[in-house]
Amino acid sequence: MAEALFEMGRYAAFVWPAYGITLVGIACAIAFTLRAYRRAKKRLASLEDGRIR
Amino acid sequence: MFGWANPKRFMELSGAVLPWVAGAAGLFLIVGLYLSVTAPPDYQQGDSVRIMFVHVPAAWISMMAYGWMALASAIGLINRHPLADVAAKEAAPLGTLFTALALITGSLWGRPMWGTYWVWDARLTSFLLLLFLYFGYMALWNAIEDETRAARAAAILALVGAVNLPIIEFSVDWWSTLHQGESIVRVNGPLIAPVFLWPLFLMAAGYTTLFFALLLVRMRTEILARRSRTLILQADG
Numbered sequence A: 001m002a003e004a005l006f007e008m009g010r011y012a013a014f015v016w017p018a019y020g021i022t023l024v025g026i027a028c029a030i031a032f033t034l035r036a037y038r039r040a041k042k043r044l045a046s047l048e049d050g051r052i053r
Numbered sequence B: 001m002f003g004w005a006n007p008k009r010f011m012e013l014s015g016a017v018l019p020w021v022a023g024a025a026g027l028f029l030i031v032g033l034y035l036s037v038t039a040p041p042d043y044q045q046g047d048s049v050r051i052m053f054v055h056v057p058a059a060w061i062s063m064m065a066y067g068w069m070a071l072a073s074a075i076g077l078i079n080r081h082p083l084a085d086v087a088a089k090e091a092a093p094l095g096t097l098f099t100a101l102a103l104i105t106g107s108l109w110g111r112p113m114w115g116t117y118w119v120w121d122a123r124l125t126s127f128l129l130l131l132f133l134y135f136g137y138m139a140l141w142n143a144i145e146d147e148t149r150a151a152r153a154a155a156i157l158a159l160v161g162a163v164n165l166p167i168i169e170f171s172v173d174w175w176s177t178l179h180q181g182e183s184i185v186r187v188n189g190p191l192i193a194p195v196f197l198w199p200l201f202l203m204a205a206g207y208t209t210l211f212f213a214l215l216l217v218r219m220r221t222e223i224l225a226r227r228s229r230t231l232i233l234q235a236d237g
Helices: A002-007 A011-048 B009-040 B046-078 B084-114 B123-143 B148-160 B164-174 B192-237
Strands: none
Touching: A011 B009, A011 B046, A011 B084, A011 B192, B009 B046, B009 B084, B009 B192, B046 B084, B046 B123, B046 B148, B046 B164, B046 B192, B084 B123, B084 B192, B123 B148, B123 B164
């Protein structure tokens, strides 16, 4: 069962890249989105504190 | 009518719903992914059918994101509401991602099933055009310095490009395409067995909620950035 799951028959060379690219693409989107949000928040906070002009 | 849409209200509301939307996305995607890899191989397509579970939802979201962008653009043009412009602008990079994923996973499915990664049939060509529409839309935003003018120009492009959506949708009926016809949303019910429909719908629900979770965070980011810009302008003036 587990073996069949990870072999994906003779289509493994297509199935795994499709899943891999999807996961990497979505993970990057989440990471970039959250990083940009944190940066924007920090920047606004420091501007409101009057530390940067 | 758009009283709820002022940025302060939006920050409160989006902050309240975000954990739920993100949580739903995580749940749908985990269960969907599990069912996707444990579904039995298709009797004709073998394990390659599993590509459907990442390909079809990506294609759906690409088109939904464009529809959202066009709708928000129309509201932005008519009501001159900045939040609508933000909603449209922030959907574009996400739409681009899902369009690229749909094209790549589709081509990885096409190779074993059709014997080719790419073919210039109506469905694939109109879908590639969707990718370029997203690129053009983002380029326009970046090219025009003034925010209001950029929003207006980009909105017009988004609305003109929306013509492509029905073309993508009906391309498989209007032209003879290598891409298969509609097999899920049909008058006589889907052509796909429930064992494949469940993972497909869960993944679609996961992609949709993920899209909206990311969109909300991106819109919040843009609102904070605009507030920062205003503060800098005030400090300079």
